[in-house]
Amino acid sequence: MDDRVILRVGAKILIPFILIFALYVQFHGDYGPGGGFQAGVIFAAAFVLYALVFGLGNAIKVLPPKAAYFCGAFGVLLFVGVGYASMALGGEFLNYSVLAHDPTHGQHYGIIGVELGVLITVFGVMVALFYAFAGRRRLDR
Amino acid sequence: MSQNLPALLVVVPLLLAPLAALSGRAKIAWGIATAACWWTLYAAISLLLRVQESGVIRYSLGGWEPPYGIEYRIDLASAFVALIVAAIGAVTIPYAGTSIAKEVSEDRAPLFYTAWILMLAGLLGIAITGDVFNVFVFLEISSLSAYSMIALGQDRRALTSTFQYLIMGSVGATFIVIGIGLMYVMTGTLNMVDLAERLPMVESNRTIPVAFTFLTVGITLKLALFPLHLWLPNAYTYAPSAVTAFMASTSTKVSVYLLLRFFFTIFGEVFSFEQMRLNMVLMPLALIAILAISLVAIYEVNVKRMLAFSSVAQIGYMVLGISFGTVLGVTAGIIHLFNHALMKGALFMAMGCVMYRIGSVQLDKMAGLGKAMPWTMAAFVGAGLSLIGVPLTVGFVSKWYLVQAALAEGQWFVAGVVMVGSLMALIYIWKVVEVAYFQEPDPDHEIIEAPLSMLIPTWVLVIASFWFGIDATTTATVATQAAETLLGAMP
Numbered sequence: 001m002d003d004r005v006i007l008r009v010g011a012k013i014l015i016p017f018i019l020i021f022a023l024y025v026q027f028h029g030d031y032g033p034g035g036g037f038q039a040g041v042i043f044a045a046a047f048v049l050y051a052l053v054f055g056l057g058n059a060i061k062v063l064p065p066k067a068a069y070f071c072g073a074f075g076v077l078l079f080v081g082v083g084y085a086s087m088a089l090g091g092e093f094l095n096y097s098v099l100a101h102d103p104t105h106g107q108h109y110g111i112i113g114v115e116l117g118v119l120i121t122v123f124g125v126m127v128a129l130f131y132a133f134a135g136r137r138r139l140d141r
Numbered sequence: 142m143s144q145n146l147p148a149l150l151v152v153v154p155l156l157l158a159p160l161a162a163l164s165g166r167a168k169i170a171w172g173i174a175t176a177a178c179w180w181t182l183y184a185a186i187s188l189l190l191r192v193q194e195s196g197v198i199r200y201s202l203g204g205w206e207p208p209y210g211i212e213y214r215i216d217l218a219s220a221f222v223a224l225i226v227a228a229i230g231a232v233t234i235p236y237a238g239t240s241i242a243k244e245v246s247e248d249r250a251p252l253f254y255t256a257w258i259l260m261l262a263g264l265l266g267i268a269i270t271g272d273v274f275n276v277f278v279f280l281e282i283s284s285l286s287a288y289s290m291i292a293l294g295q296d297r298r299a300l301t302s303t304f305q306y307l308i309m310g311s312v313g314a315t316f317i318v319i320g321i322g323l324m325y326v327m328t329g330t331l332n333m334v335d336l337a338e339r340l341p342m343v344e345s346n347r348t349i350p351v352a353f354t355f356l357t358v359g360i361t362l363k364l365a366l367f368p369l370h371l372w373l374p375n376a377y378t379y380a381p382s383a384v385t386a387f388m389a390s391t392s393t394k395v396s397v398y399l400l401l402r403f404f405f406t407i408f409g410e411v412f413s414f415e416q417m418r419l420n421m422v423l424m425p426l427a428l429i430a431i432l433a434i435s436l437v438a439i440y441e442v443n444v445k446r447m448l449a450f451s452s453v454a455q456i457g458y459m460v461l462g463i464s465f466g467t468v469l470g471v472t473a474g475i476i477h478l479f480n481h482a483l484m485k486g487a488l489f490m491a492m493g494c495v496m497y498r499i500g501s502v503q504l505d506k507m508a509g510l511g512k513a514m515p516w517t518m519a520a521f522v523g524a525g526l527s528l529i530g531v532p533l534t535v536g537f538v539s540k541w542y543l544v545q546a547a548l549a550e551g552q553w554f555v556a557g558v559v560m561v562g563s564l565m566a567l568i569y570i571w572k573v574v575e576v577a578y579f580q581e582p583d584p585d586h587e588i589i590e591a592p593l594s595m596l597i598p599t600w601v602l603v604i605a606s607f608w609f610g611i612d613a614t615t616t617a618t619v620a621t622q623a624a625e626t627l628l629g630a631m632p
Contacts, residue, residue, distance in 0.1 A: 073162040073255075080156045092202060093202055
């Protein structure tokens with residue numbers, strides 16, 4: 001798409017804002033609508049846009065399928081890890097209150113950690129799905 | 142650790158699943174899956190012992206008090222079902238190591254084991270959770286992993302059968318979530334105990350019978366009760382052997398448990414059986430399943446498919462027991478839950494051994510296998526006797542309780558159908574025996590016995606099916622107590 005200057009410039013301008021907006025949705029999720037799932041989808045949408053405009057080959061250079069695959073599994077680990085941390089500190093599974101000195105801060109850290117896990121997994125899986133459909137090739141090659 | 146055991150039962154597999162996905166090697170992923178399965182077996186046994194000792198275990202996830210937070214609530218019925226799932230998982234995973242190495246390519250195997258662990262976690266989660274929405278979430282976790290595992294079958298038809306299962310399973314899950322949603326609208330709660338308390342207040346509203354109907358249809362679709370069983374035969378036939386053995390012994394069983402949980406704990410037997418007249422629906426369907434589907438099984442020439450149809454018929458027995466709505470009937474259903482898991486697991490594993498050596502389970506390819514694979518076919522016959530219901534096997538124990546429950550209600554006809562169903566099982570098991578033992582093998586093919594790593598798990602289940610057939614005290618006691626808890630006969 002070398003001749004579509006408007007598309008390419010437009011996408012280049014948009015992509016950073018999409019990524020920032022994803023992070024806004026992520027961190028806003030504590031006390032308002034939003035959260036990890038939506039943020040992950042938006043974050044992945046930036047990569048999908050990049051792949052659509054600049055081609056799958058370039059997108060794979062930016063984010064190899066293996067990395068997307070890794071993200072998909074790592075987010076779950078992070079989520080469950082927060083739960084294990086709260087159990088190690090003497091609370092129930094995912095009881096964030098024990099994560100910091102006072103419960104309010106604990107809840108705050110806990111929810112951020114968990115939502116970050118959701119973001120990473122959803123992002124990884126969305127991009128992996130896109131690669132799978134767009135490239136029709138095996139993820140792990 | 143011990144006070145967190147209810148959560149750990151589910152979240153240890155949940156931690157190990159992504160690790161298996163990241164391991165990248167089939168052997169390592171298998172090792173992780175084995176660790177997950179054996180851990181859950183340990184946890185399930187200790188939970189069952191603790192429930193027997195000190196009653197219901199309640200665990201608030203995240204420290205949020207129920208009914209606001211999600212609660213794990215483990216009574217005897219849930220601990221028993223969790224034990225069935227964990228035990229079958231622990232027996233089938235060593236078997237899967239050998240069988241899957243042949244049937245699933247090395248680069249896909251890590252993802253396969255990830256799906257296996259997730260399915261285990263989902264099924265255990267359904268068994269122990271005390272929150273109806275959480276039930277739906279775990280149901281989806283286990284179903285989605287089941288779809289992906291079935292799709293990895295060698296035969297290309299595995300893909301179409303997965304798609305069929307995906308559509309049917311999603312319809313079922315949607316019905317369940319609609320039912321849950323309607324209950325939530327009327328009561329404002331998702332906690333099972335809380336629902337049970339609040340539902341009688343709004344029972345007269347038409348929404349509740351509608352919710353009940355949606356849940357009944359959704360769950361009976363998931364447990365493959367006739368006529369909603371169409372997804373099951375293909376899915377079981379074309380899935381990898383180990384998956385068939387694991388699924389056939391666990392996933393429909395957990396759905397039966399769900400049926401019990403919704404009908405008895407949440408809606409209560411008065412509403413389910415007297416007001417909604419559930420037995421008028423369940424009993425005829427169960428009887429048709431036993432007779433008609435056994436007949437279909439007799440004419441089937443693919444043995445895995447024959448056993449899959451037989452599973453639908455056997456589910457008929459479980460639902461028949463439940464449809465009496467009495468302690469005796471529900472006991473029969475719960476005992477059969479356990480017994481059928483043992484025998485059908487063993488039968489499908491024996492067929493997996495045949496698949497491993499000759500690459501097919503068509504009846505005509507199995508001529509003379511009794512000589513070539515004596516241990517495999519002996520296991521098939523042993524578990525087959527159980528399916529028929531010969532005394533000293535678990536099958537006999539199930540049928541004994543079922544017939545007793547039928548006679549206690551004065552239902553002679555139903556008792557007769559159970560007998561006829563057993564005779565029909567004799568016919569289709571005999572068909573396999575005849576081909577395997579009384580026909581001459583094809584001299585061109587040298588067939589040898591299946592590897593020990595597959596034979597030993599198979600025989601563990603066969604021996605268990607005789608063990609619990611000779612001494613049924615343990616299972617009968619637990620099942621009776623579980624039925625009494627469900628029906629509220631015990632505080």
